[in-house]
Every structure is written in C-alpha cells, then in structure tokens.
Amino acid sequence: MQIRELIISSFRSLISNKRRSILTMIGIIIGIASVITILALGDGARLAMLKNLQADSGGQQSTQITFSPNNSDVKISGFNNEDLARIRSNPKVAKVTVQSDDHGILSSEGTINGKSLSSLVYLATSANDNKILAGRGIKDSDISIDRPVALVNKSIAKKGYRTIRNALNSGIEINGTTYTIIGVIDNNATRGEFYNYDVVVPRHVFETSNATVNANTLKLTFISGTDISKTTNDIKDQLNQMGSQHSSGSYDFYDTAAMLKGVTMVIKGITYFIVAVASISLFIAGIGVMNMMYIAVSERTQEIGIRMAVGASQKQILWQFLIEAVMLTLSGGMIGYLAGLGIAMGISAFLPFKASVSISTFLLAFGTSTIVGLVFGILPAKTASNKNLIDILR
Template sequence: MTDKIMIALKSIGKNKNRNFLTMLGIIIGIASVICILAIGDGFTHTVTKGMGSHDTRNKVTLQWQSTSDYNTDGGFTPNDASVLSKVPGVDHVKLTSSIVEAGAKVQYKTKNISIGLNKQPKHLKLVKGTYFNMTGASNGVYISEDLAHRLFKENAINRLISIDGTVFVVQGIYHISDMNYRPDAYVSKQIFKDLFANQISKDQAKLYVQPDANKKQVGKTAVKRMKKMGEQKHTGDYSVSNPDAISKQFTRVLNDITYFIAFIAGISLLIAGIGVMNVMYITVSERRKEIGIRRAFGATSSDIRNQFLIESVVLCVIGGIIGIIFGYIFVSIINAFLPFKAVITVYAIILSLSVSTAVGLIFGFIPSNKAAKSELVGLLKEE
C-alpha cells in the first residue's frame, strides 16, 4: 500500500498545475464546509451556554403555568410545598421561580423608563465605574450602557435615580453584548429581596427525591396531587418540567440547520468530483503504455484499478487537508467580526476528510475501472 501511495504522489507531482486546479474545487468546498460548521457549532455552544446547564440527577421539577395571560401572580404556595413533601420518595421541596428578574420604573428628572432589574451577580465587567460587592441596604446600582444613554446625556456615574420610589446612586455601567442577555440594572441582594422579590411568583417546585425513588413515578404522583389539592389549580396548570430536554431539542434544531447549510455548500464538491473524474480519464489515457507494461509483467486488473483509485483518493485527500488549513485561516479572520467565537471541532475535521476520501473513491472509480479493463493486446497494438 505504501508503494502505491508513493507512486500516486509521484504521478500527481508530474502534473502539479493541472492537479492543483483539479484540487481547487475540493479546497474551496472543504474550506466552506469547515467555516459553516465552525460558525454553527460556535453559535450553538454560545446559545446553549447562555441557557445554562441543569442538574436533574436527584430532583424532579414541577412547573405551574397560568391559563390566563392576565393572571401571572400565581404559583406554588407553602401549603403546596407541604403537600408535595408528603409524596412517596420525596426528601424535601424547594420553591423557586423560572423568572428571576423583576420589573420596575426608573425615573430621572422628567424621564420615566420601564426596566428589568435583578440582584447583583458575583462578577460583572464594567465599562465605567468600579465594581464592588454591595452589601446590606446599599443604595448603589449598576446600569446598562443602553439605560445610561436613555437617561443621561453625559456621565452617569454618581448620578441619583429613582427606582420604584427609592433613590439609588449609579456606581457603574456595564455592556450587554448581542449574544448575552442581561437586565437593565442590578442592585444589592438585600435590597432586591426587600423591595422587588415579592414581584416574582414561585412558579417552580423542586422535589429532591430519595436515592431509591423512581423519578418518573414521583413526577406523575406530584402532578396528580397538585391538580387535586394545589391552591392555584383553578388558575393554572401543573406539569413536570425538563429543562435539559428543551435545551437538547433546541441544540438539535440548531445543528440540523447548520448541517443543512453545510450540505448546500458541499454541493460544490460534486462539481469538484467531476473535475477529478475528468483528470483521471486524462491520466489513464496518458499512461496506457505504463498500463500495458505492468499488465505484461503480471499485474492484474485489480492491481491496475487499485493504483488509479489510490491516486484519485490521494488527490482528493490532499485537497481536503489544504481546505481544512484554509478553513482554519478563514475562521480565525471571521472570529474578529463575530459576536461569538466560531469553533472548529474534531467532528468537522473528520467529516471533511471523510467527504474528501468519498469524492476520490466515487469519482475515481469509473476511470480506474476503465484502466483495469483495458485489454493487453489493444495496449500493445497502440505501441
């Protein structure tokens, strides 16, 4: 096999310009596929990372959803938590909310703006001001660049603003990128709990199950009890929530879109394959004397076919490798302009090399088969 590969490389090297032009279609097609898959994988990774990961190993999450658009204040109550804690297999229950952002009205002079507000995160990169952990009843607030532009024409640092009637001091301004959602303002955890947390209903009940419990059965039993005994059963519906399944489904949709677009770009490889077939036909015609001599010395039809098929595959694989290199270069350039980072995965590289090999095998088979079927008498008569 090594000898046949070396012969193939020497044959390709004898006609560098012609073979390079033949590989050009492979190079462009593979580079395009690499770029599209990298952008798609990068976007999918960024979006799913923003959705967060969910640890569901030892818990079942129940969701309450209002049946009316005008009633969003319901949810689970302490009595509901007491009922759920008595479900067989449940160790303890914690009521939480899927919505962690409160709504508020911010006022500065004559300007009134509705905003989303949350408690201060552990880390926040500021474009202006100095970040520090606000403790207790601190009246500091961090606001987004957009809110700062809407409220102030000049510097917003140390300005006083009113949020739902409470005065705050602007301590810093942060940037919100296109790919990362953030609320319009952050206040200290204590202030958020005292002034704004009552706006957020407990629409989720996390049931921490015992190690030997059947999570699926626990979920079914809990939903039945809530439908029968839940305090908000007349204003909403109860169901088992599976956030990981939603994330996986969303990721699957994004991947399908990426692969479809990559497939469209990969159609150019069909055109490149026709070029490979054409150049292999030319190669077979030019080397009929070599074929005749090899047949005269005992080479079988299978040997002749395999030799030309290997040359076709080597030609395409070299084009695929060059295409991957150009794909890396293009992705590096594209990353300078994207709001997220395009990622080239091992899967994309393996797929590209597999497609290159397949193109060489498929489009090189017919010319190789023609060379293998050439009659020795006919070849010698030509000479």
C-alpha cells in the same frame, strides 16, 4: 505489486504533476471548507442557544414553576417552607429559590453600566445592613425620604464596574428607575432559608415606578444528567395535589425543553440545507478529479504498457490509479477541513457564540473526500486497467 508500493508510486505520480494536482485539489478544498464552516457555526449557534435558555451562569440546568391564584386581586404566597423542604428533598434537585411578593422579593430586569441583568430584588421597608461587604446599608432615613439608593451583591457590582470600589456611588437601573449604589452585599444574602436576593432597594421608591414584576415563581436547579422536563412536571403535579395553596390557585410549568427541541430541529434543517447547497461544489470538484485522471491515463499509456509487460495485473493497474484519485481528494479534504475550522473560528470571534467542532465533522470531511475519490476515480482507473498490451505496443 504490494499496497505499499502502489501508494508510493501513486504519490510520486501526483508529485510529478504538482501544478495540476494542486489546481484539481482546490475544488475539493473549497467544498469541504464550506461544509465544515457551516456545520461548525450551525452547531455553535444551536449549542449556545441551548446553554443560554436552559442553563444558569454556572452551566446548570434550571426551570421555573409559577403559582397563579384564582383571585388575582388577592396576594397569596404560593410556596411555604414545607413545600420547599419537600422539593429540596428530591435527589435530582440541586437548588431551590423562590421569589414572592409576600416576602418582599421580586424578579426584575435592569441594567448596570450599560449591561443588562435579571435580578431578584428585595424591597426593603426598614433599615437593612445585612451581609454588607463594602459601603453602608440602607438607613431608616433613606426609607422615610424615598431616597433612590440600592445595595447590590458582589457579582453584580463586578459585572458592571469590575471592582467593588468602582461600583460604590455608581448607578444601577431597575425597571426604569435609576438607583445609587451605596453598598455591596454578599452573594448569598437571603431572607429566611430559601428566599435569595441580589439587590436591595426601598420598597416605596420601587412601587412608585409602577414596575411590572413577576411574583410567586419557584426556580429549580438540577444536578447534571437530569431529565428536567419530566422531573419538573412531576414536581408541578405534586404541588397541584398537595401544595400549600393548591385549593387557592394552580401551579404551572412552561416546558422550554420541548420548545427548544423544535427550534433546534429548525436550525439543523437550515444548516443541512445550506450544507447540501455547498456540497454542489464537491460534485463539480469530483468532475475535475475525473477529468484529471482521464488525462493522466491518456498521458501514461506507455507507462501502463511497461507495467503490464513486466507482469502487472489489471487489478494492480486499477488500484494504482484509484489510489491516486483517493490520495488527491483526501489531501484536499484534510486541507479543506483545517481551512474550514480556521474560517469558522475567525467568524465566531465576531459573533456572540463560538463555533463548535466535533469528531463527526472530521469524520465527515475524511469520509466525503474518500468517497469522492472512489466514485470519480473508478471509471478512469477501469479505463487504465482495461487497456490492451498489444494495442499499446502498436
């Protein structure tokens, strides 16, 4: 009997007992669906964490180097144009931006229309109407009477109020102080060549709020495929050796990549543990498959005898029942795989990240289903192939 004939015969046998086949498949479906759901959500959470902590809004990886002066009472800008030009010449660095109090640009947290944001704030000490797209700039009169007004870039305006027009005369909160947005500026507004900013507010108004800010921080954005930990460490070492202020303080880099590796290992460990627990249902489903196959062998003793009488070998009988078991578990596995994907996608619609599906999850479902069929179908198949034709005819 050819393989094709064995497969057709096995399929017909399963179809002839639809109800029993479907009930047996349910255990496989539940087991595979549970495993795929957990893996998809676990991988989705891990990838979302890596993306959020190690990449900017455009998906590029970035790191930060900070300068800490030896004398904390003295304000020193840790980076000059020569430092920045040297770093910018590195072929692996795509972009360099600096935030430094000496240039009036600081990193601050805030909210706009209930949405949180982290922005570079330019603290204006005089009138500013640079790169205005809509509204007006900050006037000297705004500075002199400490009016809490602000200019925001186009991206922030749209993030908070969807359109530039809606943002005008609306509010933005920066480090606990609410400012009225009087103008919208271009996204590429800079002071000098390297000092980008997103928001402009009067300096005195900002300082009276006693806000805590980060100064002297260098943000590096890298091209795709760069080993950001190694490259940033090399740049940090270079700054500590020949940076403009290497004798007045130290340059430091906190390696988030190393931290992320540890966190992802923990997430993977938890995911695999839950998968192992869910896999118990596959073992139980395998027992059900074995039980069904033993019943099928018992019910089809006469069929086995007829096949042997017309020349079927023990090997062919064994393969027929083994193929039936694998077809049963594989069908359940594929249905379980699709069900697991659907459940994972449905759950992720209510979560801040999307489920991640890879070819490895498909191979896992396919391979596990096949193995369950082989392992739990081999004994009933051997029982069928070892039957004696004379005993059957009696």
